[in-house]
Amino acid sequence: MAPEGTTRYFDAFGVNAELFSSSTISQWNEYLSIGRSMVGVRFERSDQTVATRYFHTDHLGSVAVITNEAAAVVERSAYDAWGKRRFPNGTDDPSGSKKLSIAALSQTLPERERLHATPCSGASPAPFVAGNRALSPPA
Numbered sequence: 024m025a026p027e028g029t030t031r032y033f034d035a036f037g038v039n040a041e042l043f044s045s046s047t048i049s050q051w052n053e054y055l056s057i058g059r060s061m062v063g064v065r066f067e068r069s070d071q072t073v074a075t076r077y078f079h080t081d082h083l084g085s086v087a088v089i090t091n092e093a094a095a096v097v098e099r100s101a102y103d104a105w106g107k108r109r110f111p112n113g114t115d116d117p118s119g120s121k122k123l124s125i126a127a128l129s130q131t132l133p134e135r136e137r138l139h140a141t142p143c144s145g146a147s148p149a150p151f152v153a154g155n156r157a158l159s160p161p162a
Contacts (some may be wrong), residue, residue, distance in 0.1 A: 088113075 028045030039054040039061075048069050055063040055075075063077040076097065081087040089098040101109040108116040 028043055031042045031044075033040045033042070037056075039056065040053040043050045051065075051067045052067070053067070054061055054063045055077075057066060062079060063075060066072075066074045066076075075092050077090045078086045079088040079090065081100075081101070082159070083104060085102045086100055088096055088100075091097050099111040101111045101113065103109055112115055
């Protein structure tokens, strides 16, 4: 429980959602998936506002564009093959660039693969391998 509210997570039977509650407002975040790919998120607040955002990925599977219900672009993102944030035009983002860490990556892996996650050599475009599969930075 955070000082500003409580977040509850639901992840069962194909439903991935969060419920954030505070003294002033509550919000459902429902993550939209097709197969094993997350394609968007729907926000529903207790004040009756609803918003949906759709994720569009680049060739590495990182989220490159986020659009709203009207298909208008609301955010553009870019990352290099190792998870370092870049500007959409391809130049480095010098302010607080994020690097994908093994600790952050391990939180997204199933338990059986967490113990086997190791850094790759520079020959691979993906920063880490788990078991026998290469992983791109999470979006």
